[in-house]
Amino acid sequence: MTTETARVVVVPCSGIGKTYGTVSREAAYEVVDDLRPETSQLVPLSLLVLGEEGACTAVSHYPAITIDGCKLACATKMVQENGGQVAHDLAVLDVYRRHRQFKPQGIAELNEGGQQLAHALAEEVAALIDEVAEGADWM
Amino acid sequence: MPEIRPKKVGIVACSGEEIAEGTVTRLAALRVLETLRPEETVTICLPLFLAGGEGDRAFARYYPTIAVDGCDLRCAARATEMYSGKPAASVVVTDMVAEAGIGPVDGRRRLNEAGQQAVEATAARVAGLVDELLAPFAGRRPMEPVPLTVQQPTSASCACGSGIPVQTIAVNGETVTLVALPLILAQFHEEGKRPSAETTHELLQATQIYNPIPAGQAELYAHALEEEYARYWQGVTSQSLVTRHPSLVSDT
Numbered sequence: 001m002t003t004e005t006a007r008v009v010v011v012p013c014s015g016i017g018k019t020y021g022t023v024s025r026e027a028a029y030e031v032v033d034d035l036r037p038e039t040s041q042l043v044p045l046s047l048l049v050l051g052e053e054g055a056c057t058a059v060s061h062y063p064a065i066t067i068d069g070c071k072l073a074c075a076t077k078m079v080q081e082n083g084g085q086v087a088h089d090l091a092v093l094d095v096y097r098r099h100r101q102f103k104p105q106g107i108a109e110l111n112e113g114g115q116q117l118a119h120a121l122a123e124e125v126a127a128l129i130d131e132v133a134e135g136a137d138w139m
Numbered sequence: 140m141p142e143i144r145p146k147k148v149g150i151v152a153c154s155g156e157e158i159a160e161g162t163v164t165r166l167a168a169l170r171v172l173e174t175l176r177p178e179e180t181v182t183i184c185l186p187l188f189l190a191g192g193e194g195d196r197a198f199a200r201y202y203p204t205i206a207v208d209g210c211d212l213r214c215a216a217r218a219t220e221m222y223s224g225k226p227a228a229s230v231v232v233t234d235m236v237a238e239a240g241i242g243p244v245d246g247r248r249r250l251n252e253a254g255q256q257a258v259e260a261t262a263a264r265v266a267g268l269v270d271e272l273l274a275p276f277a278g279r280r281p282m283e284p285v286p287l288t289v290q291q292p293t294s295a296s297c298a299c300g301s302g303i304p305v306q307t308i309a310v311n312g313e314t315v316t317l318v319a320l321p322l323i324l325a326q327f328h329e330e331g332k333r334p335s336a337e338t339t340h341e342l343l344q345a346t347q348i349y350n351p352i353p354a355g356q357a358e359l360y361a362h363a364l365e366e367e368y369a370r371y372w373q374g375v376t377s378q379s380l381v382t383r384h385p386s387l388v389s390d391t
Contacts, residue, residue: 014154015184016165017172025156029248044156045186046214049222074186081189108166 007041008087008129009062011079013069014045019104019114020069020092026110026118027125028067035126039133048078059084063132065125067092088128095121148269149202150182151226153215159247159254160209160232166250167232167261168207175266179273185215188222194303197318199224200349201303203272205265208232228268235261303349310356310363319349324371334372339365 012028015021032042041062047055059079066075066089076089096104096117104114152168155161172180181202187195198204199219206216206226216229236244239260242253250258306320323345332338342364343357352360 012156013184014156014186016152016154016169017182017184026248028156033248042157044154044161046153046155046161046218047157047212049185049189049218050212050214052212052214072184072187072190074184074190077190078186108169 007039007058007062008036008132009043009058009064009079009084010040010067010125010129011043011045011048011059011064011075012067013075013092015069015074017107018069019107019110020096022107022110023092023104023114023118023121024067024069024075026115027121030119030122031125031129035122036129040129045075045078048082051082056082063087065090065128065132067121067125087132090121090124090128092117092121095124146273147179147181147202148176148227148272149198149204150180150207150265151185151199151204151215151219152182152207153185153209153213155209155214156247158209159244159250160236160257162209162247162250163232163244163254163257163261164207164209164215166258167265170258170262171265171269175262176269179269185218188218192305193316193318194305196223197303197305197349199226201319203227205230205268205272207261207265227272230261230264230268232257232261235264306367308363308367311359315360315363317346317350320346320367324368327368328372328375334365334369338368342368 010028010031012024013021014025028042032040041058043055043058043064048059060083064079064084064086066073066079066086068075068089068091070093071091073089073091076086079086096102099117099120102113102117102120104117105111106114110118150168150171152164153161154165168182172182183195183198188198200223204219204224204226206213206219206229208215208229208231210233211231213229213231216226219226232244236253236257239256241256241260244254244257245251246254303318304321305316305318307314307316308320309315323342327338327342332341339361343352343361346352346360346364
């Protein structure tokens with residue numbers, strides 16, 4: 001047990017070629033900037049790929065919620081590769097299936113549907129962060 | 140030495156989500172890929188060097204690659220070199236911004252004005268590097284921008300364009316996966332290189348560009364490649380004959 005602030009690491013997909021990657025990123029930003037700034041921390045995949053110390057320490061100390069943009073699941077795999085514990089792995093496609101009214105389009109900029117889908121995803125992630133934090137032995 | 144000519148340049152952006160400059164890399168790469176040089180560029184998600192397969196890891200060995208980094212950690216350049224191959228060129232946004240005298244870049248979710256300028260400057264630099272890298276091969280002229288098309292989210296496959304074709308062959312009874320072999324075989328056939336000792340020698344040389352051949356096993360690889368190419372030659376040639384002369388196909 002530590003005295004550190006409880007944190008959950010959020011790791012989004014870093015894909016640049018498709019809408020789902022943008023949705024995953026937008027949702028992650030909303031979580032760490034607006035919804036759960038005190039209890040969440042964003043870790044970029046590029047730092048994990050490089051094995052950067054701070055990023056690796058974060059994923060090895062705190063449970064992670066990964067948000068993948070495609071079935072290749074880079075975010076989930078990279079957290080596991082770095083010895084992290086994936087508390088929940090979310091896929092944007094699954095979230096879209098639950099919210100088909102929000103049809104995402106656009107990559108550089110999401111359309112209204114994409115923003116709504118990102119928001120719905122962010123809400124799900126925030127709820128999962130609360131759930132993880134409540135039962136956390138790692139705090 | 141025979142050479143599989145690079146027709147495209149690979150763009151690897153760091154995409155660093157924690158800083159605004161990472162957003163610049165992503166948007167600049169996208170601008171090059173979809174608007175400035177859509178016919179000449181491909182990309183790969185950086186994590187696929189670890190999370191993907193052998194074809195993904197061969198990306199920078201197959202394509203001359205430009206790494207686009209947000210900061211001097213240079214994750215894209217270093218990770219590409221570590222896991223795939225040394226990038227042919229490298230761009231760092233913070234350096235670009237300083238050189239161009241662009242104001243402080245801010246807003247990882249929504250770039251400020253300076254960030255937008257940095258995207259344009261970075262994209263222009265990368266497009267110029269693409270032209271430089273392909274010039275010796277094609278003597279191409281810079282292309283006019285083409286409109287961005289927005290794709291529909293109908294599937295969950297990765298759009299990064301990764302995945303160099305690979306082929307599995309048996310070398311002395313062991314299964315070996317060779318990167319780019321399908322392309323090499325196709326190119327040799329297109330060039331009319333008939334199976335022969337000389338062709339086998341050239342095949343081995345071309346294969347070695349993309350695949351490490353263990354010391355002392357060159358002959359074994361050459362033998363396996365010889366057999367593989369003979370099969371390929373026969374298969375493609377037979378198919379071609381049937382296409383031109385359908386009567387050769389038996390009705391029974």
